[in-house]
Amino acid sequence: MTYExxxxxxxxxxxxxxGAEDAVVRLLRAGVPADATDExxxxxxxxxxxxxxxxxxxxLLAAGAEPERLSGHEGGDLPLCGAAVGGHTDVVxxxxxxxxxxxxxxxxxxxxxxxxxxxxxxxxxEALLDHGADPDLPAPGGExxxxxxxxxxxxxxxxxxxxxxxxxxxxxxxEARAWLARxxxxxxxxxxxxxxxxxxxxxxxxxxxxGGVTVVVEVLRDGKPVAGNEQQTGHAAIAxxxxxxLGIQTPYATLAERALRCGDRDQDDxxxxxxxxxxxxxxxxxxxxAAWCASDDPMRQAFAAExxxxxxPAGPEPDAEGRLPDAGAGADAGADAGLSRDAGRxxxxxxxxxxxxxxxARALPLLRELAREARDEELIRAAVLGLGHHGDPAALPExxxxxxxxxxxxxxxxxxxxxxxxPDGHREGTEALIALSRDTDDQVRDWATTxxxxxxxxxxxxxxxxxxxxxxxxxxTAAEAAQGLARRQDPRAVPVLARILADGDPDGYAHEAAAExxxxxxxxxxxxxxxxxVPRVR
Numbered sequence: 001m002t003y004e005x006x007x008x009x010x011x012x013x014x015x016x017x018x019g020a021e022d023a024v025v026r027l028l029r030a031g032v033p034a035d036a037t038d039e040x041x042x043x044x045x046x047x048x049x050x051x052x053x054x055x056x057x058x059x060l061l062a063a064g065a066e067p068e069r070l071s072g073h074e075g076g077d078l079p080l081c082g083a084a085v086g087g088h089t090d091v092v093x094x095x096x097x098x099x100x101x102x103x104x105x106x107x108x109x110x111x112x113x114x115x116x117x118x119x120x121x122x123x124x125x126e127a128l129l130d131h132g133a134d135p136d137l138p139a140p141g142g143e144x145x146x147x148x149x150x151x152x153x154x155x156x157x158x159x160x161x162x163x164x165x166x167x168x169x170x171x172x173x174x175e176a177r178a179w180l181a182r183x184x185x186x187x188x189x190x191x192x193x194x195x196x197x198x199x200x201x202x203x204x205x206x207x208x209x210x211g212g213v214t215v216v217v218e219v220l221r222d223g224k225p226v227a228g229n230e231q232q233t234g235h236a237a238i239a240x241x242x243x244x245x246l247g248i249q250t251p252y253a254t255l256a257e258r259a260l261r262c263g264d265r266d267q268d269d270x271x272x273x274x275x276x277x278x279x280x281x282x283x284x285x286x287x288x289x290a291a292w293c294a295s296d297d298p299m300r301q302a303f304a305a306e307x308x309x310x311x312x313p314a315g316p317e318p319d320a321e322g323r324l325p326d327a328g329a330g331a332d333a334g335a336d337a338g339l340s341r342d343a344g345r346x347x348x349x350x351x352x353x354x355x356x357x358x359x360x361a362r363a364l365p366l367l368r369e370l371a372r373e374a375r376d377e378e379l380i381r382a383a384v385l386g387l388g389h390h391g392d393p394a395a396l397p398e399x400x401x402x403x404x405x406x407x408x409x410x411x412x413x414x415x416x417x418x419x420x421x422x423p424d425g426h427r428e429g430t431e432a433l434i435a436l437s438r439d440t441d442d443q444v445r446d447w448a449t450t451x452x453x454x455x456x457x458x459x460x461x462x463x464x465x466x467x468x469x470x471x472x473x474x475x476x477t478a479a480e481a482a483q484g485l486a487r488r489q490d491p492r493a494v495p496v497l498a499r500i501l502a503d504g505d506p507d508g509y510a511h512e513a514a515a516e517x518x519x520x521x522x523x524x525x526x527x528x529x530x531x532x533x534v535p536r537v538r
Contacts, residue, residue, distance in 0.1 A: 009036045021055045034063035046071035049079040052088040067100040076107025084112035087121030102133035109140035117148045122156035135166040144168035150175040153232035155268040173242040179235040188217040188229045211268040237268035252288040278310035286359045298376035308363040309386030371398035381413045388417025403432040408441040415447035424456040434465045446477045453484025470496045479510035483517035501533040
């Protein structure tokens with residue numbers, strides 16, 4: 001006899017499928033069981049977890065849905081695992097808060113950790129580990145999570161597992177090194193053709209994400225994808241991470257070639273190589289980088305410039321994602337060319353008082369020469385950022401010469417490097433920041449305004465330039481301009497701060513910068529009024 005759910009139960013599943021929270025509330029209040037099942041044996045909670053319907057997950061849990069109840073005809077699917085498959089981290093956290101145990105296995109022995117690691121959902125892995133998941137619990141095939149993460153090619157997942165004490169480091173290193181010698185796209189295509197027939201049509205694409213590149217290969221039938229597989233390509237970064245963790249001193253040339261193989265200064269393969277050499281910080285590393293400055297290859301020179309930058313003033317340690325503050329501003333593992341202002345301010349504060357390594361005096365002239373002679377955009381950026389990281393105002397001429405470069409990324413890095421570097425009253429530096437604060441590129445304007453706002457000087461020209469940015473379409477730029485005026489006790493900052501505090505995103509940077517600016521206002525009445533501003537409900 002075929003099972004057919006009662007009408008109200010079917011309505012509940014339809015509401016979950018459609019993401020209709022109001023309908024879910026109405027049906028639960030009408031008495032529909034939160035743990036009802038449909039014709040496939042699924043529960044509403046499982047379906048909501050798979051669909052990333054966080055609000056509905058919370059409603060069902062509040063109505064008594066059991067967070068670890070198995071779902072499906074075979075009774076083998078866990079809501080926590082369903083959420084982990086999709087990388088739905090907030091749903092995972094909601095389920096754990098309701099009592100789901102991170103290491104509970106569903107059918108065939110799979111746990112949420114196994115799914116998240118194999119599919120490269122690093123944020124979900126971090127959440128599971130933070131809530132007690134075993135970093136060494138083997139997958140059904142016997143592989144520890146660290147080996148699976150190395151196979152997947154996700155440096156962020158590897159970092160998370162290492163932070164939580166994962167032990168299978170040698171095996172994971174061997175896995176990462178093995179994949180370094182393979183063509184990921186070719187391997188994925190071969191596996192799909194073996195499963196779906198040699199005559200199948202395949203298509204591949206590469207997606208830049210999570211500090212690297214994910215290769216996606218799909219099988220097509222009648223021009224439409226019917227199956228696919230994907231894998232990240234951060235195996236070089238993973239090998240570098242694990243070698244350093246195991247105390248293996250990989251030669252400069254090997255690390256450098258790994259960086260050049262990816263060819264992207266923002267990717268983990270490059271970044272981890274620079275970090276490993278920065279932490280090593282010995283004479284051999286300096287000599288190798290200095291020799292590469294004379295190369296005919298701009299990318300080799302750019303890599304050398306980044307190493308020399310880190311061999312200068314001792315600065316803050318890398319963050320949890322392995323990123324170093326860079327060029328007086330600080331790298332943000334996040335998106336595009338933007339960098340974290342908090343890290344930037346910390347780095348700028350550190351640069352002047354930092355204890356210099358023995359290489360600083362020798363590294364700075366090499367970087368200045370690269371900045372003078374460079375024509376390649378990537379090399380210019382690396383040299384300019386390196387000079388900014390050293391924090392020596394004597395290098396300002398080499399930085400300022402690129403302030404009018406036609407490439408916005410170069411101008412951005414100039415503005416970034418000038419943050420905290422321009423001395424009070426330095427005419428050329430101040431004029432460059434004023435010009436850059438009017439740039440057509442949002443990120444350039446943002447960082448130039450930030451640097452200008454934090455200058456120690458107080459002139460009518462600086463104030464008028466900051467005032468011109470108060471209505472900038474980028475809210476972060478407007479907030480930085482207001483903070484610069486508040487620092488100078490200019491009353492034009494007050495209405496803008498009030499607007500940002502009332503109407504801006506309470507979790508955004510602009511709101512944070514505005515709140516900081518309020519503390520700079522000396523008029524106690526005005527300051528208290530702004531402190532009492534409550535964000536409007538959205």
